[in-house]
Amino acid sequence: MNTFKYTLVKKDENSNARLGILNVFGKEVPTPIFMPVGTQASVKFLSPQEIKEVGSHIILANTYHLWLRPGEGVIDKAGGIHKFMNYDGPILTDSGGFQVFSLAKRRKILEEGVHFRSELDGSALFLSPEKSIEIQEKIGSDIAMSFDECIPYPSDYQYVKDSTERTLRWAKRGLEAHKKENQALFGIVQGGDYEDLRSYCAKELVKMNFDGYSIGGTSVGEDKVTMYRMIEYAIKDLPEDKPRYLMGVGTVNDILEGIERGVDMFDCVLPTRIARHGTLMTSQGRINIKRNIYKEDFSPLDPECDCETCRNYSRAYLNHLFRCKEGFGMRLLSIHNLRFLLRLTEQAREALSQDRFKEFKKEIYQRYPYDERGF
């Protein structure tokens, strides 16, 4: 039971896509999979039961946010994050690295770690590979991430090289610091848009023998062609028997392109964030429920969807709830968008099992015109 193991079920004949099963210490996660984000130990508005009902098998929580509030000590005393938030499925935590580089103020990167100021109260904070591991161990997630620098795009070769080498040294320090049983640790492949640096980073991480490998430094402003190239560069030197996780990616396009290139795990705040602003993902593309045309539209949000929201509520009711700024509307739309993306990965797995992933992707693209913004 107490194992962390990726089993490759089937490799696609026409692409690098793969069907697999990730055993997370006794809990099975079919891959490819999308992971809803529960930043503050809550997938916004949803109960743990609803998280499961939309088809989630694993969720993500943010180390940085939980470190600041309520503090890893509180979660540790609660008996770990599963007990704290009443969710017994697998939970992955990021390393805090991305938030340090996107949220924190007055950042100073040293070899020992990163000094910065809290965006909440301006207090002086320090995060290092060892500290990130310590926090994640106390949070008690099932899968932890190594501390890395999320490299801005574009950056020149020398900066990316130096940063990637530091990320590798940090990965090694994190690995040495990591002691917790029943918690897997992933290394993060950086290297920007440089093929040799991505390849070098991947190979060095593989030598350290992590439980899985993440692809970082994408979705930071680069165009889609570049992003997909980064994924290809990062993946080609990763072993077949370990899971690959593309961090922070969650549009329909990006998930399908990622799967095609061999990615097993995805996460993104997109479906729940846009839901809170009234935007929903449907089999006809994205729509905003606040538009006047839905005021007397008594059809479901998406006629092809099987979620609780689509089965029980009309566009007119959701339009009304959003006009009145009712929290129940945000809850219902979050349920729908998560179900939409989780159904997409379900369908992708089904297509893979039937040796028709390429056709499936083509069908999806024929229905939804390609859009840089994703849909």
Added chain:
Amino acid sequence: MNTFKYTLVKKDENSNARLGILNVFGKEVPTPIFMPVGTQASVKFLSPQEIKEVGSHIILANTYHLWLRPGEGVIDKAGGIHKFMNYDGPILTDSGGFQVFSLAKRRKILEEGVHFRSELDGSALFLSPEKSIEIQEKIGSDIAMSFDECIPYPSDYQYVKDSTERTLRWAKRGLEAHKKENQALFGIVQGGDYEDLRSYCAKELVKMNFDGYSIGGTSVGEDKVTMYRMIEYAIKDLPEDKPRYLMGVGTVNDILEGIERGVDMFDCVLPTRIARHGTLMTSQGRINIKRNIYKEDFSPLDPECDCETCRNYSRAYLNHLFRCKEGFGMRLLSIHNLRFLLRLTEQAREALSQDRFKEFKKEIYQRYPYDERGF
């Protein structure tokens, strides 16, 4: 099946309290009962299933708010409010009178009705007894209210007399306008703090033979002694075979005092409104979950409560959710507070069935010191 009928099960020997069953067109509502408020056709943050799980048997929706948004026409086209909001239990609508007097701007009361400006966009609006009935018929609630003036407190005798007489004329007009089958109509007893006017109003309404009687004009700033006297004045001339509804009342004290004086139905936004600000009603009195002392308190919100929140989450987790302004926290606290009040009425009914209501009330008061703010 298609009847609206109050059945008196048992009268308390030591007070005017009564145990009953209200048959609302085939759906049975045990009384005394508290009704959660779903202002905008949504009990804020809660699903219809959760509304039932906390023990609700009937809920309230606001005519004024639904008239402005989405408009009664939209709800009518949806097939009525039950279909619109996906809730199949009994729904009571108020008349809009209270909101016209508390929210609307530049109000002008005429015999024909009330002219005023919308607080949303300043547009000119007009509500009359006939219009209120028309809106409620289109909303499709199970129980409708007559349009009345909610008299400010204090008001002089002549003002209260004139207003109460107009409310009686409005009640008659509403009764004549009301045509919808399977929708009960209640008259509203006004009369301020004047015994003869309350008595007169009650008697005149009874002559018109409404399906039930509401007590209006309380909770408008008067002290508790005055409020309880108003209830006594209003109830003493009401028939035993019709339900009595005390409008807008929802503290523990007021519910128990109301039950003792013969009230069957209560409603209030209090439990859900204070929940959204982190305040919860517990068997130890009110507490605010945001306080620092709960940061590492891993006990349930209320050890005596059987709600979903108390069964699954700690004070520390709720403290964290509220500090992070997470909507799931508001949802969990709303569930708890509603369950708390609904359990109170369940316990009151049980005490009535065991001929020990006075003792029950005393026990509750011994545990919670009397407080003008309620608890």
